[in-house]
Amino acid sequence: PVKQILCLFAIISLMSCKKQQQKTAIEKPNIVFIFTDDHATQAITAYNDRFKDISPTPNIDRIAKEGAILRNAFSTNAICGPSRAAILTGKYSHVNGYYKNYRGGHFDNTQWSYPKALQENGYTTALVGKWHLASEPKGFDYYKYHIDHGEQGVYWNPTYSENGTEVKEEGYATNITTDFALQWLDNKNNQEPFCLMLQYKAPHREWAPDTKYVDLFEDETLPFPETFNDMYEGREQTAGNTHMTMDYLNRRDLKLATPEDLDKKELRKWLDYGNKPRQIATPNDTLKGEALRRWKYQRYIKDYLATIRSVDDNIGRVLQYLKDHNLEENTIVIYASDQGFFLGEHGWFDKRWMYEESMRMPFIIKYPGKIKPNTVVDDIISNIDIAPTLLELTKTEIPQDVQGKSFTPLLMGETVENWRQSMYYHYYEYPKWHHVQPHYGIRTERYKLIHFYYDIDVWELYDLQEDPQEMNNLIHSEAHTSLITTLKEQLKALKTAYGNTMTVEELRNISDTNFGG
Numbered sequence: 001p002v003k004q005i006l007c008l009f010a011i012i013s014l015m016s017c018k019k020q021q022q023k024t025a026i027e028k029p030n031i032v033f034i035f036t037d038d039h040a041t042q043a044i045t046a047y048n049d050r051f052k053d054i055s056p057t058p059n060i061d062r063i064a065k066e067g068a069i070l071r072n073a074f075s076t077n078a079i080c081g082p083s084r085a086a087i088l089t090g091k092y093s094h095v096n097g098y099y100k101n102y103r104g105g106h107f108d109n110t111q112w113s114y115p116k117a118l119q120e121n122g123y124t125t126a127l128v129g130k131w132h133l134a135s136e137p138k139g140f141d142y143y144k145y146h147i148d149h150g151e152q153g154v155y156w157n158p159t160y161s162e163n164g165t166e167v168k169e170e171g172y173a174t175n176i177t178t179d180f181a182l183q184w185l186d187n188k189n190n191q192e193p194f195c196l197m198l199q200y201k202a203p204h205r206e207w208a209p210d211t212k213y214v215d216l217f218e219d220e221t222l223p224f225p226e227t228f229n230d231m232y233e234g235r236e237q238t239a240g241n242t243h244m245t246m247d248y249l250n251r252r253d254l255k256l257a258t259p260e261d262l263d264k265k266e267l268r269k270w271l272d273y274g275n276k277p278r279q280i281a282t283p284n285d286t287l288k289g290e291a292l293r294r295w296k297y298q299r300y301i302k303d304y305l306a307t308i309r310s311v312d313d314n315i316g317r318v319l320q321y322l323k324d325h326n327l328e329e330n331t332i333v334i335y336a337s338d339q340g341f342f343l344g345e346h347g348w349f350d351k352r353w354m355y356e357e358s359m360r361m362p363f364i365i366k367y368p369g370k371i372k373p374n375t376v377v378d379d380i381i382s383n384i385d386i387a388p389t390l391l392e393l394t395k396t397e398i399p400q401d402v403q404g405k406s407f408t409p410l411l412m413g414e415t416v417e418n419w420r421q422s423m424y425y426h427y428y429e430y431p432k433w434h435h436v437q438p439h440y441g442i443r444t445e446r447y448k449l450i451h452f453y454y455d456i457d458v459w460e461l462y463d464l465q466e467d468p469q470e471m472n473n474l475i476h477s478e479a480h481t482s483l484i485t486t487l488k489e490q491l492k493a494l495k496t497a498y499g500n501t502m503t504v505e506e507l508r509n510i511s512d513t514n515f516g517g
């Protein structure tokens with residue numbers, strides 16, 4: 001009988017232990033963090049109705065309807081790797097050490113990051129898709145990330161590093177990256193809450209749609225932005241001096257037929273990207289000047305939106321998976337992108353600038369039962385706030401040296417006294433790619449003050465209320481003299497608070513340094 005009692009005792013304690021584990025799993029929410037590369041808010045219906053009739057984003061919008069949309073979330077350095085590093089660490093580029101893509105080096109993976117913290121707090125974690133930080137991802141029980149093209153990834157038949165092993169896969173990246181993420185969800189450890197980072201290459205350059213969407217907008221003329229014909233008046237040395245106008249879209253971007261005389265370098269670019277030439281006839285013979293420029297924009301925007309169509313479809317698959325597996329209730333779903341993008345505004349593609357279209361990133365989040373449906377947050381949020389927010393939502397300790405602040409209360413509809421009224425921005429990469437002058441600045445709720453340095457010393461001021469398109473540089477306006485002084489002081493205070501007090505000479509050095517990448 002003693003033996004029987006002991007055995008019974010063992011069974012009971014085993015059961016309660018199991019129950020305990022399930023309870024923990026229930027108490028801590030799961031996270032599915034869906035992240036794209038270069039998805040502008042102008043192309044998301046929940047943010048902007050510019051493309052709402054032709055290219056809706058129903059699944060992304062659904063996340064917003066069921067949860068919260070952040071309308072003023074900003075990247076602190078609007079470029080791929082640096083934004084990712086800021087999100088992982090909750091720290092500015094000058095603290096996490098990852099300033100640039102080009103000659104950017106390796107992200108120091110020995111430093112603290114939020115996936116590591118979640119793992120320590122009992123989470124099972126995975127990264128699937130684009131990583132783009134050169135060093136091995138740390139803090140993940142499983143990873144499978146794009147390695148082609150210095151980790152930029154390709155749209156067709158991509159190669160991934162799966163926990164350190166190179167694997168060549170077949171298919172369209174957005175679809176198969178989703179397959180791999182769902183496979184991980186099927187096979188993961190079910191005793192622990194999970195955090196899945198699903199990071200698409202799409203809709204990054206060269207905006208290659210899936211075969212079934214190649215002709216999606218063929219018969220239409222898509223709307224042009226109001227600032228498409230910006231002449232950069234009063235901004236000649238900055239906005240007027242870039243390599244991101246329609247002229248810089250190349251044959252690959254435009255899906256032009258490969259001419260027979262293509263030189264070796266160009267040809268390699270075609271083949272390298274796994275590009276499927278669409279044999280679109282070159283319009284150069286028939287179109288010139290403004291007509292050619294407009295044709296290029298149409299080609300670009302059609303492919304960009306068609307590429308996003310697959311992103312939205314696949315998000316639909318993920319949401320359906322969560323529903324089918326009874327995971328909807330206790331899973332936080334986030335949709336975000338590393339920065340914004342110019343969709344023809346100021347005549348451009350690409351990002352980098354502290355101007356609105358580029359620095360604003362989409363950030364949409366749902367957490368059933370906790371975040372009320374249709375919540376709108378207009379406060380200023382930056383990408384360094386994401387890590388501490390995720391930590392607070394998962395009841396994980398936030399280290400002292402994290403520079404961002406958790407915006408969890410804002411998501412829950414609370415008003416936070418003393419929430420930041422402005423944010424600090426800094427972009428370093430120069431001259432490649434796209435020749436964007438290094439700059440830093442402050443964005444308040446109404447104004448934006450930018451200092452461009454390196455080989456010029458130029459300031460710009462915008463009144464976003466009067467001039468949301470940032471066409472009218474007020475830096476020489478006498479009526480704004482005292483405002484400029486105040487903003488300069490506030491900017492200095494932010495730089496000091498965040499610990500970036502480098503001189504222009506030292507900053508130049510950051511742009512010039514090859515960090516080894």
Ligand code: SGN
Pocket residue numbers: 037038079080081101152204205206350433434
């Ligand atoms: C590539 C693109 C650029 C783009 C950078 C950075 N050129 O270099 O247009 O700005 O990536 O993008 S391409 O000819 O290779 O497509 S980022 O998303 O990694 O920051």
Ligand code: CA
Pocket residue numbers: 037038079080338339
């Ligand atoms: Ca990007």
